[in-house]
Amino acid sequence: MTSKEKILENIKLSTVNKNVILDDVEYLYDKKDLSVKFKNALKSVSAEFLIFSNYDETVEIINSYFPNQKRCINTIKEINISGLDLSKINNPTDFHPLDLSIIKGDFAVAENGAIWINTGDLPDRTIPFLCENLIIIIDGHNIVGDMHEAYHKTDGIDYSYGTFITGPSKTADIEQTLVVGAQGPRKMLVLISENSFYKNTNTKQIP
């Protein structure tokens, strides 16, 4: 008998008299003041945010916010900032040290400030984690109320690796003192687009 068979056998014996039925729950999604709630949530997780209306503006914002970023990875073609040439790098350890990463978030969650990143689709999976500073660009019209809706929205999407990122990395492991900047990014800026990324439709877009 393999360990798998032994374990499953033992579970079967253990659960003979137990069968709790799973309740079917319907969620009422929160639709009110999502933008305000999201911004408040960002503040509470030590993330900063700015609102922009076109991509040309973002270059200026980024340059003034994070001046002299020598080593940068920009994954958004609409933003005219040149960074490391990823085609010449084979190993993520060669990115290091990485001053700044600019990535796109698919949508945001109002109740906690989380942003869904389809991390598996990035040129390299380390990009949002290895950098000192992280910029995430999101569509200000693409905010859901809570995690129930967030999982509904990502249902059926075939990602290989996806992450909710909520602010810069942090720790309170030394005497419960909050320190922003643990092993991941030490600063995070969220750029919120005033105009919808999806101009031609009013319906809810699955990113």
Added chain:
Amino acid sequence: MEVDFKNKSRDFVSDVQRSKWHDTALWFVRSKRDVAVMNVDNWEELRNQASNIKEHCISNLDKYLIEFEANAKKNGVYIHWAIDGDEHNEIVGKILKSHNIKKLVKSKSMLTEECELNPYLEKQGIEVIDTDLGERIIQMRNETPSHIVLPAIHIKKEEVSELFAEKWNTEKGNNDPEYLTYQARMSLRKDFLSADAALTGVNFAIAETGEVVVCTNEGNADLGVNITNLQIHSMGLEKVIPKRKHLGVFTRMLARSATGQAITVYTSHFKKPKLQGEMHVIIVDNGRSERLKKDYFWTSLKCIRCGACMNTCPIYRRSGGHSYGYTIPGPIGAILTPNIDLKKYSDLPFASTLCGSCSDVCPVKIDIHNQLYKWRQEIGKNNVLPKTKSVAMGIAGKILEKPKLFKFVFKIGRITLKILPDFIIYNKWNNWGKARTMPEIKKRKNDKQRKNIGKY
């Protein structure tokens, strides 16, 4: 050897300042939890759902584990099954050996603490680095975690500063947590960049999709897994949940209960390995399926390891995690451990006032305090009570059975307490009196009411 909670906690409690500080630090976390929970409109409803999902899943565990395995395999993930800690360690060792791995970075995993993976791998010449700051601190001090979410909660910043100065040559006497955290970041960066495999724990495994979800704040799990090409995730078999949509319930509750955050900084869903990478998931039993057999106690498997019961427990807060002598301390540890070894851990269910606060804060509604009470009975029935307790309880039982005898004994008690000198009252058999004063004897005003008690 049995765990002697009272003696183990004595050292901790006798350092009054430290005990007080520990108590305050944890109560601070508990208070943050309260604020976070109050911001959720339907918290109690969420608790009901979380409990229902977990109970359903655990009572159909074989089905969901098979479904999880099948879907994970479709994603190109290797699945392993380990009956106990030893087999888990062997599997990890084999995977690492087949890739000729010299250095492994680990993010927080209580399961690997439970299996004692680090010493096993180190014996094989593999360097293991714990990358969660708290875990790194205790690893460097050759200690075990004293809390499942805040592993270094028992250590003061001055001690961290000394440790770093000694090991990393950092500035002596600089106790600033920000400075110390930065030094650890610098050191850990080198470890991440030079490691060739990563291992993480698992918060949730989804049967429907075969993905595993890991929740962290520091970013260490994602850094480790993504820099290296070999990723291993170790999970207790109770971590599986049926559907992705159920994550909505648990991700709303986990961090709020644990630290008072609305969600952890990183909630990562690992589904498929990267292009040139390999992904392994090890499903570990280590006594869990045996625990499932118990009629009443099986619901302790619902635990999602948030640590809320520890932060709220008046006993845990004052006596520290190491007093429990097990990886998982506190109220939840005290109901898990008797499953493992009733005699060895027979002291732990008594390390409680049965106030019930643990059950109140538990996000998956484990009735911890009732289980503590029931374990006491099991321990009594199985004759593994320590002598000091069994003799005293036996006598007390006899007295309480007979109202007249009870009255008589208490009359004597009241008189003797009044007239006997302290050195006789606080004798070595008086366990209660060791750290407490006996109640003051006052003239009773309601003796008349008491007289009637026996008549109903």
